[in-house]
Amino acid sequence: MVGHGGAGMSNTGMSDANAHGHGPQHPHGVHHHAAHPSRPAHEPHPSTGHSGPDGLDPDDERWVAYVRADHRTGTIAALAGVFATRxxxxxSLATGDVHGDVGLVVVTFFAGVRRQRILTRAVTRLPMVRGVLVRAATDPKVRAAAVLNLPVGSSFRPDPGATVRWFGDPRQGEPMLIEGALAAVEAVVAAGRAEGGTSEGLVLRAPAA
Known part of the structure; x- marks a missing residue:
């Protein structure tokens, strides 16, 4: 594998928007609660700008695969070959932390349930792969983190019903750090973009042990 992607984000200093109904208070108590826009299932995802491959079947779903594999030349190429031949x-594809000679590769893709199972079996059989965990992208156990930059002075805040934790005050020129389930994080990023914000990227976190 090549390169090490960021695998996590500290929760220090974050507040729970779901539990408390809001994030850090603005000095003047001004909050903006942007609605989460709805979108067809296969439009480009607002946080990444990516869509599924051309010719998506209506039954295709979005999946996240966590692959533990040997940290050696050829691992990424072998994974890519499994997907390409099918x-x-x-x-998206990102590499995570490496422990000893084993690293984590996180892949998101679109496929029907049957093809997803075929891909999972094929990846599992690769000699350099130690283990594979696949979850639907809508599964709350798929955790993500994102950085959202908003215009200075913006009063944007995640919706109080959003199941995310966040930190940062755009009124003070601070970026907003958001962590939670993938779908919830993407919805907050999309709402922030609608308010003139930009995202520096989204990281899929390693699955809980």
Whole structure:
């Protein structure tokens, strides 16, 4: 594998928007609660700008695969080959922390349930792969973190019903750090973009042990 992606985010200093109904208070108590826009299932995802491969079947779903594999030359190429030979494109691929000689590769892709199972079996059989965990992207156990930059002075705040934790005050020129389930984080990022914000990227966190 090549390169080490950020695998996590500290929760220090974050507040729970779901539990408390809001994030850090602005000095003047001004909050903006942007609605989460709805979108067809296969439009480009607002936080990444990516869509699924051309010719998506209506039954295709978005999946996240966590692959533990040997940290050696050829691992990424072998993974890519499994997907390519079965006509499935990556939506995204990132490498995570390496422990000893084993690293984590996180792949998101679109496929039907049957093809997802075929891909999972094929990846599991690769000699350099130690283990594979696949979850639907809508599964709350799929955790993500994102950095959202908003215009200075923006009063944007995640909706109080959003199941995310966040930190940062755009009124003070601070970026907003957001952590939670993938779908919830993407919804907050989309709402922030609608308010003139930009995202520096989204990281899929390693699954809980």
């Amino acid at each position: 006509g499935v494109n990556f939506e």
